[in-house]
Amino acid sequence: MSVRADSGPSRPWRGVGADERQARRREQLIEAGFTLMGTDGAASVTMRGVCREAKLTERYFYESFRNREELLVAVLESVARQARAVLEAALGEAPEDAADLTHRAVAAFTGFVTADPRRGRVLFVESLAAPELTSRGAELVEEFTATIAQALRAPSLAGETADDRDVELNAQAVFGALAYLFQAWLAGRVPIGQDRFIEHVVQVIEQLAKASSRR
Template sequence: MAERQWSGSTLADRQSARRRALLDAGLDLLGAEGGPAVGVRAVCRRARLTERYFYENFRDRDALVAAVYDEVTERAHAALAGAVASATGDVSALVEAAVAAFVELVLDDPRVGRALLLAPLTDPALMHRGTAALPAFRALISEQLPPDADDVERRMTAIGLVGALAQLFGAALDGSLVVPRERLVRHCVQLVLRASTPDR
C-alpha cells in the first residue's frame, strides 16, 4: 500500500524535514557567537515548530544538543579523513590538505566550529561527549606519524597535537586570536610537521 501524501510529501518526509529544521536551529543556537543558548522554546521558535514536534524527535534539550554535536563531529572527521585520503604527494602535502579542510569547515561556518570546539567547554550536556570524541581525532593524527616511533610516543604526540590545534582554532573562533587564514593554516601545518619529524 502506497504511503499517504500531503502536498506531494509523505509523512516520513515531513517528519524528516521537521527533525532537520530542529537540528539546524539547534546548531544556530549551540554555535551562537555569544555562546550556547539552547532551550526547547528557543529552538522551536527558530525552527518555527511547536514543542509537540520537538518532543516527537528528542527526549529533551540535552538529547538535541548531543545530536547536534554528534553531527558536527561526524562532519569534522569526514572532512579530515577525506582530505587525507585524497591528498597526493609527500607528508607535507597531506598535512596541509587536512589542516586546510578543517580550517574550511570550522571557519567558513563558525557555528560548526563553535559547536565543535567551544560548546563542550561550557555546556554540561557536552562535557563528556567532547572528551569522548577526541580519540577519533587523535587516531587520525597518529596514523600520519612516523612508523618508527613507538606506540607511547605516537600517542603522546597525537594527544599534544589535538590539544594544541583545538586551542588555536578555538582562539580564532572566539576572537582572542586574529590572524589571516593562510597564516593560521601555515602555522598549524608546521606544528604537525615538527611533531611528525622530531630531531633525533
C-alpha cells in the same frame, strides 16, 4: 477533504511519507539548535526557542528528542561528523609527501570552520564549556584522535622508529594543541591571517609528530 500533515503515522502527505517528514523535522530542529548554539552559546538553547527558530510546534520537539540535552548532543554530533568528513577527504586525496599531506588537511579543516563561524564555536567553545556535552564530547575527541593517529603513522611524519604508543600520544597532543590554537584564533585573540595560521598549525603538527619516548 484535505489531509493534514499529522493525520496518521504512516499516511503520506503531499507525496512525503511519515518517516521522511519526521526526519525532516528532526533536521529542522538540529539546524535551529545549531543556529542558537553557534551564535549565542549552548546556555541560550531552550526547547521553546528551538521550536520558534525551526517554525515547528513544541510537540514536534519531543517527537525527536527526550530533552534539551539530547538536542545539544545532536548538534555537536552533526558538526563533528561534517568536520571529520572534510578532514578524512583531505587526507585521502593528499599526496604521500608529509608537508603536502599535512598542509592539505589543515587548509581543508580551516576552510570548513571559517566558512561558517558557528561551526568553530560549537566545536571549540561550546563542546568544552557546556556540561551537557562533556561525555559525548570526550567520545568525539577519541574519534578525531583516531583519524589524526592514522595520518601520523606515515613514516614521513612520525619517522622510522615510532611505535604505536608514540603515535597514540602524539595524536592526543596534536588534538589538544590544535583545539586551543583554533579556539584562540577564531576568537580573534591571535590576530594573524589565515595563511599564516595554517602554516603555523602545519609546523606544530610536524614537530609533535616526531616526538618519541621509545627506547
